[in-house]
Amino acid sequence: MLKPILLEKLVKKILFVGTAITVFILFFIIFYILKNGLAVIDMEFLLSSPKDLGRAGGIFPCIVGTIVLSLIAILIATPLGVGAAIYLTEYTRKGRLISIIRFFTECLSGIPSIIFGLFGFVLFVVYLGFGWSILSGGLTTAFMLLPTIIRTSEEAIKAVPDYYREVSLSLGGTKWQTIVKVVLPSALPGIATGIILGIARSIEETAVVIFTAGSVLHLPTSLFDSCRTMSVHFYILAREGISMENAYGTAAVLIITILLINMFAYWLMHRLIAKYS
């Protein structure tokens, strides 16, 4: 048996090594991608259309496709997910049915995205006749995001102390007024985290998009146009050996986008926390 004081030192070292490995891997990936990708990125790469299947030219249509598709996904998933979370936490009593719903929501978040892709293909692309389109892709991605958004929102809403609710009700508030004026503002930082994670996931999603939005390389002009997002573009460039240079360039833009979104999210969260506490 180790003496507690020795164990203490050992544990600290082990935890440090674990942390160091994590941070190293993260920085290595980012560094590697940026090192290979930044050289390609200039205004032309960002703002022009690809030529020769992506061997030359830029990725402008992919950037537009990514933004619009993610926007659709998040605009649909947020009200649905937050609404479901409000219903589950505020309007139901603890019971078997709720536990079952919760269990399945959790299972849903573990389903591989490619299966959501197949589902979206069958439902939106084929059955509803939307074809390979930004709309099909956005809707399917929204479904994929729902479990995460519901879960994080639920946790955030549950963390709001009950005494806030009691105070609001005792001051003549209705349940809905209480939710809107007291519960949601206090839960906002947590809910925002879930949404931001959702945005990042929708931007990086590949499998769903290939199945539902297709991979056409032209600039989309309507929601029923097929599009190729940055992730899909990267996948095709790298997989088919079209241009590793431009693949890294696309990856770098993707990573920078996600970094920017996360930074914005942190900034927003700190502002919200400062405002509501």
Add this chain to the structure above:
Amino acid sequence: MEDKIVVKNLNLYFDTLAVLRSINLNIKANEILSIIGPANSGKTSFLRTLNRLNDLIPTARITGEVLLDGLDIYKKDLSLPWLRRKVGMVFALPVPLPRSIFENIVYGPRLNGVTNKLRLEELTEKTLKAAFLWDEVKDRLHTSGTKLSGGQQQRLCIARTLALEPEVILLDEPCSGLDPLSTSKIEEALYELKKQYTIVLVTNNTKQAARVGDNVAFFLMGDLIEYGSTEQIFTVPSDKRTEDYITGRFG
């Protein structure tokens, strides 16, 4: 004096546990009724039956009647927001909502549809004065209510309740976490307030009940043991258990 609240044969259960048993009690208008008793006597639960806050507890079940000015507050279709504006409540733990002092005060009136800024400002000044807090915060009404000291927070909560313009005020051990100075300020405020309002004060502090109460009700294990004027309860209690409690032999 007329009865503001009449409680008839009130029983409260959480699941199968009887929390209150056959309570009969009349609360007179413009008096301070102190409710005393050891922990787990049902004092707070009783208070919460008067504004139906126990409705929040899924397992709570109630029988009997509570009449406010003759109106059964447990009748179907009664508007709970309406009831809770008439019967305001101050909690044991001061909980300012995470917003400014001004926003805390006008929270209730705004929900009730008061939007006139001048009117809201008037209400704020009037209620903060009545809660003896105005002089301390009048220059920083738009700073966060959570930054005040504990005693100030509780007076803010009292002012916030007054802003509802209620008829009855329920106070659940409002001084339990406060220092003697803050306590005396709140008691001073209560003394002024009873001219306008009917006040029900749950307190763990028998001395506080003796100082501010007109009448006293002694609860024990869910039963109302004795009710009488403060003077009578504290000098010649008729029940042995009341005497034991107020002389500090238990509880």
